[in-house]
Amino acid sequence: MSTTGGNVIEISGLRKEFAVGRGRRRRTVRALDDVSLSVADGSCLAVVGESGSGKTTLARVLVGLERADAGDVVLAGRPVAQRPRRAERRSRARDIQMVFQDPNGSLNRRRTVEAAIREVLAAHHRVTGADARRRVDELLDQVGLRPAHARALPGELSGGQQQRVAIARALAAEPRVLVLDEAVAALDVSVQAQVLNLLAEIRRARRLTYLFITHDLSVVRQVSEEVVVMRQGRIVERGSTSEVLDHPRHPYTVLLRDSAPRPGWRPRLSNGSDLAEVET
Amino acid sequence: MSAETLARPAARRRGGDLAERLGPLGIAAAVVIALITLAALCAPLITSHDPAVGSVIERYQSPGAEHLLGTDQSGRDLLARLLYGARTSLLGAAVVVLLAGGGATLLALVAAWFGRHVDAFLGRVLDLLFAFPNLLLAILAVAVFRTGLAQVTIALAIAYVPYSARVLRSVALRERRLAYVQAAELQGLSGAVVSLRHILPNIAPQILTGAAINFGYAMIDLAALSFLGLGVQPPTADWGLMVSQGKDSLLQGHPQQSMYAGVCIVVAVAAFSVIGERLGGRKAGGRA
Amino acid sequence: MNVLELDDVRLDLPSKRGDRALLRGVSLSLAPGEALGLVGESGSGKSMTLRTVLRTEPPGARVTGRVLLDGADVRGLDAAALRRVRANDVTMISQNPRAALNPVLRVSQFLVEGLCDARGESRDAATRRARDLLARVGIADVDRCMGSYPHQLSGGMLQRVVIAAAVASSPRLLLADEPTTALDVTTQSEVMAILDGQRREHGMAMLFVTHDLELASAVCDRIAVLYAGEIVEIATPAQLHAAPRHPYTRLLLDSRPSITARASELPVIPGRPIAAYEVEGGCAFAARCPWAAPRCERDEPALVHHAGRATRCLRSDELADELAGETPGETSGETSGETTGEPVRDRETEATT
Numbered sequence: 022m023s024t025t026g027g028n029v030i031e032i033s034g035l036r037k038e039f040a041v042g043r044g045r046r047r048r049t050v051r052a053l054d055d056v057s058l059s060v061a062d063g064s065c066l067a068v069v070g071e072s073g074s075g076k077t078t079l080a081r082v083l084v085g086l087e088r089a090d091a092g093d094v095v096l097a098g099r100p101v102a103q104r105p106r107r108a109e110r111r112s113r114a115r116d117i118q119m120v121f122q123d124p125n126g127s128l129n130r131r132r133t134v135e136a137a138i139r140e141v142l143a144a145h146h147r148v149t150g151a152d153a154r155r156r157v158d159e160l161l162d163q164v165g166l167r168p169a170h171a172r173a174l175p176g177e178l179s180g181g182q183q184q185r186v187a188i189a190r191a192l193a194a195e196p197r198v199l200v201l202d203e204a205v206a207a208l209d210v211s212v213q214a215q216v217l218n219l220l221a222e223i224r225r226a227r228r229l230t231y232l233f234i235t236h237d238l239s240v241v242r243q244v245s246e247e248v249v250v251m252r253q254g255r256i257v258e259r260g261s262t263s264e265v266l267d268h269p270r271h272p273y274t275v276l277l278r279d280s281a282p283r284p285g286w287r288p289r290l291s292n293g294s295d296l297a298e299v300e301t
Numbered sequence: 302m303s304a305e306t307l308a309r310p311a312a313r314r315r316g317g318d319l320a321e322r323l324g325p326l327g328i329a330a331a332v333v334i335a336l337i338t339l340a341a342l343c344a345p346l347i348t349s350h351d352p353a354v355g356s357v358i359e360r361y362q363s364p365g366a367e368h369l370l371g372t373d374q375s376g377r378d379l380l381a382r383l384l385y386g387a388r389t390s391l392l393g394a395a396v397v398v399l400l401a402g403g404g405a406t407l408l409a410l411v412a413a414w415f416g417r418h419v420d421a422f423l424g425r426v427l428d429l430l431f432a433f434p435n436l437l438l439a440i441l442a443v444a445v446f447r448t449g450l451a452q453v454t455i456a457l458a459i460a461y462v463p464y465s466a467r468v469l470r471s472v473a474l475r476e477r478r479l480a481y482v483q484a485a486e487l488q489g490l491s492g493a494v495v496s497l498r499h500i501l502p503n504i505a506p507q508i509l510t511g512a513a514i515n516f517g518y519a520m521i522d523l524a525a526l527s528f529l530g531l532g533v534q535p536p537t538a539d540w541g542l543m544v545s546q547g548k549d550s551l552l553q554g555h556p557q558q559s560m561y562a563g564v565c566i567v568v569a570v571a572a573f574s575v576i577g578e579r580l581g582g583r584k585a586g587g588r589a
Numbered sequence: 590m591n592v593l594e595l596d597d598v599r600l601d602l603p604s605k606r607g608d609r610a611l612l613r614g615v616s617l618s619l620a621p622g623e624a625l626g627l628v629g630e631s632g633s634g635k636s637m638t639l640r641t642v643l644r645t646e647p648p649g650a651r652v653t654g655r656v657l658l659d660g661a662d663v664r665g666l667d668a669a670a671l672r673r674v675r676a677n678d679v680t681m682i683s684q685n686p687r688a689a690l691n692p693v694l695r696v697s698q699f700l701v702e703g704l705c706d707a708r709g710e711s712r713d714a715a716t717r718r719a720r721d722l723l724a725r726v727g728i729a730d731v732d733r734c735m736g737s738y739p740h741q742l743s744g745g746m747l748q749r750v751v752i753a754a755a756v757a758s759s760p761r762l763l764l765a766d767e768p769t770t771a772l773d774v775t776t777q778s779e780v781m782a783i784l785d786g787q788r789r790e791h792g793m794a795m796l797f798v799t800h801d802l803e804l805a806s807a808v809c810d811r812i813a814v815l816y817a818g819e820i821v822e823i824a825t826p827a828q829l830h831a832a833p834r835h836p837y838t839r840l841l842l843d844s845r846p847s848i849t850a851r852a853s854e855l856p857v858i859p860g861r862p863i864a865a866y867e868v869e870g871g872c873a874f875a876a877r878c879p880w881a882a883p884r885c886e887r888d889e890p891a892l893v894h895h896a897g898r899a900t901r902c903l904r905s906d907e908l909a910d911e912l913a914g915e916t917p918g919e920t921s922g923e924t925s926g927e928t929t930g931e932p933v934r935d936r937e938t939e940a941t942t
């Protein structure tokens with residue numbers, strides 16, 4: 022099933038609008054506006070942008086949680102139907118999995134870690150019983166948790182551990198692509214470093230492809246080879262990570278880079294362009 | 302502290318939590334309900350009198366050795382009527398709560414899962430139903446069908462659905478938007494599986510709380526319908542009916558029947574609403 | 590005289606399993622116009638420290654030690670005096686500006702009424718001042734902002750409105766609890782610039798809580814690093830970056846990925862942060878400290894002041910050179926795999942954010 026050298030993800034002309042507000046204040050927000058991108062097999066593409074720029078919407082369309090108004094998604098060489106039937110959704114899930122931002126909400130608080138992972142194993146690989154038990158331990162081991170954690174409820178785990186479980190659950194489907202939507206944003210620096218290392222290690226070991234959504238340019242530098250910068254639903258800049266971070270061309274990328282605190286940094290006003298923030 | 306012992310304290314905590322959430326008053330209320338239920342179940346063991354038969358010669362007897370609580374206008378034993386009446390009253394309310402809770406949960410899950418148009422449509426229908434007072438709806442149903450406990454119970458159950466469904470819908474919707482539900486959806490699991498396996502257990506506390514509160518209201522509403530002569534028909538024993546039949550006796554200076562039945566209703570309803578409130582912190586799926 | 594002085598502040602909160610220490614003796618001081626950053630991982634006690642100042646700690650909490658505002662102990666103030674302090678001398682802004690504003694009041698009502706109430710100004714004067722304040726926190730379209738309800742404004746705008754209200758009374762001390770955590774980096778930069786400007790203009794002192802060491806470094810004169818309910822190091826940003834004296838500070842600095850260079854592997858702090866009430870004698874950081882010696886488990890380090898900075902580490906003198914070294918990596922033989930620690934049973938931090 023390898024499409025060596027090819028692109029695992031090919032997205033072209035993606036558009037998605039949402040209707041917001043009600044009554045006379047009703048209007049449409051363009052969350053994705055003609056978004057095209059491709060991700061090479063085994064690489065990591067970072068998607069950065071301010072909140073509301075459409076990053077999450079892009080991820081949701083890609084994994085099939087949301088339907089685009091226009092555009093095409095080709096996943097592992099297969100075009101993805103915009104109204105997939107259940108069998109199709111199931112086979113897409115074996116190609117692509119997602120890790121969500123909020124570690125707390127990504128696990129059912131009444132089911133154990135083991136139950137969460139077993140559900141995915143049973144759904145995609147018909148692994149049950151003692152086999153599943155063994156697989157759960159393997160997966161937990163891969164994300165640096167102990168077998169004992171299998172019986173824990175999410176409430177008994179720290180944020181970092183919950184996020185590891187979410188990663189283990191995604192890996193259980195043995196996907197080729199992992200979409201990570203601000204997956205480390207809610208974690209403390211020390212835990213964030215652990216999870217970032219873990220993700221890098223897993224990618225190497227399993228030859229996974231990542232779509233890594235973040236608003237943190239330092240994280241972009243650490244994890245990705247390529248990056249796209251989004252603003253108001255559009256991709257405003259793209260290129261290799263070092264090129265975009267070292268020599269940003271679009272003024273918005275420059276602003277993003279200059280806004281990130283680092284040694285010697287001073288906060289500053291970007292000449293009063295905040296007028297657009299007032300929504301009416 | 303080893304992780305091996307990990308899952309257990311949580312289980313223990315849940316049992317402790319319940320007692321803590323209920324508090325002394327809530328526990329007392331639970332005991333009251335247990336006692337009433339027990340008494341209703343064991344009615345034949347407690348009294349040998351038939352609640353439906355009495356002799357006119359023995360009418361309006363005062364409490365005494367033979368009739369512990371005295372007799373009514375037809376000479377029937379009041380204790381027996383209260384005990385057997387508890388059966389009808391509890392059973393009727395239980396059926397209302399079960400049907401209403403089941404219906405409301407189903408609607409809530411469907412609305413939350415499909416969202417958008419389905420949600421909007423169900424919302425409209427529920428609003429429409431909600432516009433009618435419960436009793437009026439039940440009376441209408443009786444007018445269309447026939448008087449009787451079964452008809453009234455079903456009618457009341459339908460009347461109880463809209464409020465519970467609306468509360469449960471918002472809880473289910475909140476759950477629906479959480480990442481774990483989307484993660485399950487992502488695996489290609491069907492809506493029914495995700496709703497029942499994931500969402501339902503997480504909204505169960507609200508369902509139970511609503512049921513407890515509704516139970517009390519259902520008892521009052523059923524009693525009111527019996528009082529109006531629309532629900533339970535004589536000579537069946539029923540608390541609401543007893544209040545109603547006692548009203549003539551009341552005028553003749555024999556308040557016992559209405560009083561006893563009234564007190565029973567008030568105590569049972571109060572106990573159920575205390576439990577409901579304690580469980581849900583006053584904001585769950587009950588009417589009110 | 591210092592604007593604010595905390596002297597051995599301890600905070601215990603009763604819980605089902607007995608009293609829990611959340612702060613284990615925090616001492617710090619703030620000179621007029623100075624900005625002090627309070628940095629640490631989630632649950633380390635940053636917000637709690639802040640909350641002892643205006644006595645907004647959770648109900649039932651027992652606080653000991655002294656909290657001196659301009660030399661007077663706030664712990665002894667009566668309700669009226671406390672209100673006066675809150676209205677005139679000390680204001681607080683929090684992470685979520687939406688929680689600070691009444692959703693049914695327009696911004697104008699919120700600001701003008703606040704000014705009228707607090708300072709007894711006339712409506713006209715208050716309105717003029719409110720407009721002036723908004724303009725000064727960088728709001729371009731003052732009219733539109735004044736007429737808006739909170740839900741019509743973005744988080745960045747709202748935080749500006751809250752800052753405008755906070756600086757309206759020209760307080761001598763501003764308590765800021767992660768004021769930019771909910772904002773985009775670009776907005777964060779602007780809000781911090783405004784806060785910085787206001788601070789310098791009014792000579793206002795600031796106690797600034799954040800988990801972002803770099804952000805704190807950029808806007809604060811000194812930084813206090815908190816771990817498990819106590820301060821482990823206080824120093825200027827320059828000192829901290831050039832030569833951290835506490836192992837925890839060193840590891841915190843290293844574990845943050847850099848925007849300019851990619852590390853082959855990020856240095857990590859093994860284990861998980863522990864809560865103040867889990868400390869059982871000895872150094873609180875010992876279980877995670879790569880430099881821990883046998884005595885670290887036994888002896889409790891004191892906060893030692895030296896040359897304008899303070900450190901709480903038994904070995905900080907011996908380790909000075911090693912900690913100051915520029916190369917991270919070398920100290921962290923751990924891989925992320927073995928650093929997960931125990932499942933955390935009682936993470937109550939949600940309650941605080």
Ligand SMILES: Nc1ncnc2c1ncn2[C@@H]1O[C@H](COP(=O)(O)OP(=O)(O)OP(=O)(O)O)[C@@H](O)[C@H]1O
Pocket residue numbers: 602611629630631632633634635636637638647800864865936937938940941942
């Ligand atoms: N209302 C409360 N009840 C009980 N414990 C609390 C409460 N608020 C905070 N705590 C506990 O106090 C300790 C310190 O909390 P604090 O809010 O000061 O942390 P913080 O450093 O501000 O963390 P964060 O970065 O997450 O805001 C934590 O262990 C937390 O669990």
Ligand SMILES: Nc1ncnc2c1ncn2[C@@H]1O[C@H](COP(=O)(O)OP(=O)(O)O)[C@@H](O)[C@H]1O
Pocket residue numbers: 039040041050051052070071072073074075076077078079
């Ligand atoms: N389900 C939705 N309904 C209405 N608007 C939405 C919905 N999801 C996203 N949006 C809007 O689409 C835009 C992009 O959102 P999102 O993709 O979540 O941005 P990001 O992840 O970059 O913060 C925003 O303006 C957001 O408000």
Ligand code: SF4
Pocket residue numbers: 835836837872873874875876878879880881882885890901902903904905
């Ligand atoms: S006292 Fe010991 S354990 Fe604690 S920080 Fe210093 S070296 Fe590490």
Ligand SMILES: [Mg+2]
Pocket residue numbers: 073076077203
């Ligand atoms: Mg997002």
Ligand SMILES: [Mg+2]
Pocket residue numbers: 635636637766941942
């Ligand atoms: Mg805090």
